[in-house]
Amino acid sequence: MSSVTLRNVVKRFHKFTAVHKTSIEIPDGAFVTLLGPSGCGKTTNLRMIAGLLDPSEGEILIGGKRVNDVPIHKRNLGIVFQNYALFPHKTVAENVAFGLKYRDVPKSEIAGRVQKALDLVQLPHVGERYPKALSGGQQQRIALARAIVIEPDVLLLDEPLSALDANLREDMRVELKRIQDQIGVTTVFVTHDQSEALAMSDSIVVMSAGRVEQMGAPEEVYNNPASEFVANFLGASNMLPAACTATGAEGATLDVAPFGSVAVPAEKAQRLSGPGPAQLVLRAEKLAVLPEAEAPPGLLTAPARVETVDYQGQTVRYFLRLGDRQLQAINMIDERPFEQGAPVRIGFRPKDASALPTETK
Amino acid sequence: MSVEVREARQPWILLSPALTAVALLLLVPLCFIVVYSFWLRTATGADQPGFYLDNWAEALTDPFYRDILLNTLKIAAITTLVCAVMGYPSAYFIARSRGNKAILLLLLMLPFWISYIIRTMSWINILGVSGALNGFLLWTGIVGEPIQMLYNEATVILGLVHFLLPFMILNIFVSLDGIDVTLEDAANSLGATRWEAFLQVTLPLSLPGLAAGGLLCFVLGAGTYITPLVLGGPTDAMFANLVFEAIITQLNWPLGSALSLMLLVVLGILVAIYNRYLGMAQLMKGLG
Numbered sequence: 001m002s003s004v005t006l007r008n009v010v011k012r013f014h015k016f017t018a019v020h021k022t023s024i025e026i027p028d029g030a031f032v033t034l035l036g037p038s039g040c041g042k043t044t045n046l047r048m049i050a051g052l053l054d055p056s057e058g059e060i061l062i063g064g065k066r067v068n069d070v071p072i073h074k075r076n077l078g079i080v081f082q083n084y085a086l087f088p089h090k091t092v093a094e095n096v097a098f099g100l101k102y103r104d105v106p107k108s109e110i111a112g113r114v115q116k117a118l119d120l121v122q123l124p125h126v127g128e129r130y131p132k133a134l135s136g137g138q139q140q141r142i143a144l145a146r147a148i149v150i151e152p153d154v155l156l157l158d159e160p161l162s163a164l165d166a167n168l169r170e171d172m173r174v175e176l177k178r179i180q181d182q183i184g185v186t187t188v189f190v191t192h193d194q195s196e197a198l199a200m201s202d203s204i205v206v207m208s209a210g211r212v213e214q215m216g217a218p219e220e221v222y223n224n225p226a227s228e229f230v231a232n233f234l235g236a237s238n239m240l241p242a243a244c245t246a247t248g249a250e251g252a253t254l255d256v257a258p259f260g261s262v263a264v265p266a267e268k269a270q271r272l273s274g275p276g277p278a279q280l281v282l283r284a285e286k287l288a289v290l291p292e293a294e295a296p297p298g299l300l301t302a303p304a305r306v307e308t309v310d311y312q313g314q315t316v317r318y319f320l321r322l323g324d325r326q327l328q329a330i331n332m333i334d335e336r337p338f339e340q341g342a343p344v345r346i347g348f349r350p351k352d353a354s355a356l357p358t359e360t361k
Numbered sequence: 362m363s364v365e366v367r368e369a370r371q372p373w374i375l376l377s378p379a380l381t382a383v384a385l386l387l388l389v390p391l392c393f394i395v396v397y398s399f400w401l402r403t404a405t406g407a408d409q410p411g412f413y414l415d416n417w418a419e420a421l422t423d424p425f426y427r428d429i430l431l432n433t434l435k436i437a438a439i440t441t442l443v444c445a446v447m448g449y450p451s452a453y454f455i456a457r458s459r460g461n462k463a464i465l466l467l468l469l470m471l472p473f474w475i476s477y478i479i480r481t482m483s484w485i486n487i488l489g490v491s492g493a494l495n496g497f498l499l500w501t502g503i504v505g506e507p508i509q510m511l512y513n514e515a516t517v518i519l520g521l522v523h524f525l526l527p528f529m530i531l532n533i534f535v536s537l538d539g540i541d542v543t544l545e546d547a548a549n550s551l552g553a554t555r556w557e558a559f560l561q562v563t564l565p566l567s568l569p570g571l572a573a574g575g576l577l578c579f580v581l582g583a584g585t586y587i588t589p590l591v592l593g594g595p596t597d598a599m600f601a602n603l604v605f606e607a608i609i610t611q612l613n614w615p616l617g618s619a620l621s622l623m624l625l626v627v628l629g630i631l632v633a634i635y636n637r638y639l640g641m642a643q644l645m646k647g648l649g
Contacts, residue, residue, distance in 0.1 A: 052546055072549045085547040089565050098561075102552030150551060 002063030002153040002186060003028045004049060009058035011044050018044045020210045021058070026188060026203075031180055033189045033197040036207035037233070043158060045207075046190045050156050051075050063153060073102070078147030078185070082159040084139045086131040092118070092142050093127035099150035117149035118142075120179060137168045144176070148183060155180070155187045161196060173199055194234045198222060206230050224268050224354050225281060231356070236284040236317075238327045244278040244355065252355055256280050258323065259300040259348075268354035277358040286352040287329040289318050289338060290345045301347035306338050320346060397618035408614060416619035426603065426620070430627065433600040436514065437582035440521040444529040444578045445571060447522070452533035452570075453563075457542070466534075469527050481520050481591045488516065512594035520588040525581055529574040536570020537563070572639045580628055600624050 004026040011019040019041040026032045034042035047053040049060060051072035060067050067075055086095050096114045105113065118124050121141035131139055140160060147155060160176070161169045177200050180187050191197055197204050198218045206213045206221060206229075214226035225231035228239055242254040242262070252269035254262045262280060272278055288299065295301050302322060310317040316337040320327045329346065338344055398416055401409040420426050455465045472480060487493050488510040495507040510516065540563060548558035586601035593599075598606075601624065607617035 050546075050550060052549075071554075072546075073552050073554055075550075076552075077550055079547065079550040081543050081547060083541065083543060085541060085543040087544060087548075087562055089562075098548065098553075099551030102557075146547075146551070 003061075004154055004186060004188065005059075005061040005064075006045065006049070007059040007061065009045070009048060009055045009060060011041070011048060011053065012056045018210055019048075019055075022210075022212055023058075024205055024212065024215070026186060029184050029186055030202045031177070031187045031189065031200060032203045032205060033191060033201040034205050034207060035191060035194065035197040035233075036213075037192055039209075040207040041210040042190045042192075042205075042207050044210075046156055046158055046188060049154070049188060050077055050079055076150070076153050078150060078152035078155045080140075080143045080147050080155070080157045080160045082162060084131070084136075084143040084163075086139055086143055086146070088131055090130075091127065092123075092129055092131065092134070095131065095142060096127075096146045096149050098146065103150060113149055114145075117145040120148070120182070121145045122175075136164055137172060140164065140172060141175075144179065148179070148185065152185060155185045157187065157189045159191055160189075162191070162193070169196075176200065198234070206233060208233070223283075225356070226271065228279065228281075228356065228359055231281045231283075236328045236330065238282040238284065238287060239356075240280040240282065240325075241358070242278045242280045242355070244272055244275050247272050247274055252278075254278055254280055254355055258302045262300060262350045262353055264353050264355045265351050268351075272355050272357055279356045279358055281354045281356055282327075282348055283352070284317070284328040285330040286348050287327065288347050289320070289329050289331050290347060292343045292345050294345055296347070298349060299347035300350060301345050304344055304346045306340055306342045306344055309337055309340050311337060320344070322346065394618045394622060397614050398622055400615040402613050402615050406612070413615075416616045419616065420619045420623050426600075426623075429598060429603060430600050430624070433583055433624075434627075434631075436518060436521070436599060437579050440518050440525060440582045441529075441575050441578040443518065443522050444526050445575060448526055448529035448574065449533055449571070452530045452537055455530070456534050456537035456540075469530055472527060477524055478587055478591070480523065481588055484516065484520055484523070484592055485511065511592060512597070514593070514597050516592040517589050517597050517599075520592040521582050521585065524585070524588065525578040528577050528581070532574030532577065533567060533570045536567040536573075540566045569639075572635075576632065576635055580632070583628055584624065 004024075006022055006024040009019060009022050010017065022041075022045065024032075024045070034045055036042045044053060048055050049062075051067070051070065055068065062075065062077075086092075087098065090098070093111075093114050096117055097110050100110050100113060114127065115124065118127060121144055123138055123141050123145070126134060126138065126142070131142065134142065140163075143160070157176075161172050164172060173196055189197075189200065201218055203216065204218055204221045205215045208229045214221055214230045216224075221230060222234050225234065225237070231237035231239065240256050242256040244252055244254050245261075246253045247269065249266060250263075251266040252264045252272050254264060256262050264280070289306070290296070290301070292303065304320045304322045304327070306318055307321050307326065308319040310319070314333065315330055316333050318329045318331070318338065320329060327346070397408075399412045399414070401411060401413040401415055403409050455462060455469070458465060485492065489495070490507040490509060490511075492510075494510070495504075498504045499507065544562050544566075545555070545558045548562050549555065553561060583599075584601055586599060586605045589597050589599045589602055590605075600620070604617050604621045604624070607613045607620060611617075
């Protein structure tokens with residue numbers, strides 16, 4: 001097991017820069033997710049750690065040692081590919097044993113270690129079968145067994161769940177996390193699925209257009225986004241133009257029409273440098289939709305109108321009209337949802353909001 | 362008509378044009394050939410209908426025919442081997458090239474736009490006594506007078522390789538192209554070098570294509586008569602040349618029929634043995 005460090009790494013393909021100067025620190029034993037939309041550079045980073053791509057600039061360190069010039073077959077990594085990449089002409093047991101043949105493991109030990117790996121992924125009886133005789137979820141487990149049986153220094157997972165259907169994906173998510181906890185291997189997980197990232201990671205690296213937007217614990221990234229991109233990529237957020245009138249140890253004061261003055265807590269306003277134009281970030285699930293006449297204490301409210309109702313059973317998503325802008329709210333359903341066109345009152349608690357400087361584009 | 366009956370008939374209706382063509386153009390003539398092979402050519406040059414075993418007796422007992430048959434199989438086998446060794450790297454290169462795969466495949470097809478006979482004869486302009494290579498050698502002074510390079514077994518094999526290589530490359534390509542490239546990445550990540558990954562993963566998975574290409578080259582090579590006719594010497598006749606000789610030159614249809622059936626049966630047996638060990642299903646996968 002080892003830490004992984006990317007130091008000022010840049011990757012260019014001809015004239016296109018896939019990864020701009022990036023530094024990422026992944027501590028020993030951590031489960032770190034690279035999260036972002038397709039084309040954001042997350043897979044490029046993973047492939048550079050794996051040794052499938054060479055960085056154009058910068059250094060990659062595994063366990064403190066520079067590995068830029070170490071070929072992939074000497075890096076001792078376990079990789080799980082999106083399409084499983086099981087060898088179709090070899091049995092499951094032969095697939096899992098593949099990496100052991102190159103590691104001077106005595107023949108007598110191989111069968112035992114293969115069986116242990118199959119037990120770990122809870123498929124102890126499929127060793128004699130061929131991969132195509134297994135379901136997608138089972139193939140995924142075998143791919144994982146094959147990657148961990150070699151006791152890799154780092155486990156790299158390239159969107160391993162995205163080929164599975166929804167229910168199976170959630171099961172595998174829990175399973176994957178259990179196995180990672182059990183063997184404690186440093187894990188780099190690449191996904192575009194925010195709920196996978198939030199559920200599994202010790203730390204999330206949000207990427208966009210080849211740059212790291214934010215690095216931090218899931219709650220940190222979710223509740224205190226560092227940029228408009230992060231705020232919108234992890235769930236739905238409302239961005240309201242605001243004017244910051246004061247910043248201080250207590251927090252920042254923002255003027256937001258039509259809610260008035262909002263006191264944002266200091267830890268959620270640390271990216272503001274001082275008075276000036278700013279944005280108020282309000283997560284859709286923190287925006288309450290209330291009957292028109294209600295105005296509970298502690299809530300900043302404004303009148304609005306329901307434009308679209310997206311009913312989801314347990315929750316409902318409203319698209320609301322507030323002046324010339326559209327806001328989103330995700331609320332638990334209490335009795336019946338509001339109807340389309342209904343006049344309502346929307347409100348939020350100031351401590352649920354966060355503030356960002358206005359982005360110049 | 363019930364739905365079941367209609368559905369059961371549909372494949373036959375759809376297949377009927379092809380089946381008709383195969384029956385009329387292949388099976389019926391083949392039956393004629395079988396019947397012909399038992400006729401007898403009389404001294405007057407007329408064919409005597411009947412059931413005579415004379416042609417078969419001649420074809421099966423005369424060591425002349427046996428030797429040429431064995432030589433034909435040897436030449437076809439060498440050609441197949443050379444095609445496999447030369448074709449595999451090319452097919453691998455095409456399958457792994459990213460942007461210009463279509464252009465490379467088009468280039469591979471390009472020779473088919475020119476008649477096979479013309480392509481075969483082009484070697485005379487290259488290797489002939491007054492051909493390009495001799496011209497170059499004379500010009501540089503390496504040799505004092507032209508060398509006879511044509512009309513031997515080597516030039517027959519050269520011509521056959523020239524003719525059959527694209528078939529081999531295409532078959533191997535189809536097989537390689539269907540292999541997921543991440544399989545090699547996976548093998549590398551598990552500790553195999555690139556060469557080991559190739560031997561362990563890519564090569565075994567491409568065997569169906571290699572087998573299909575091999576079979577195709579062997580059968581086409583063993584059945585050819587143009588190449589030895591154009592590029593071979595008097596002693597380099599292949600079995601199909603004997604059939605050609607008997608039917609076209611001597612107008613001895615009965616003997617020619619017996620000889621051509623003999624070649625058909627021998628190749629049929631070889632294909633059956635091949636199928637027994639490599640599996641036709643595998644070949645179909647390689648071809649498809």
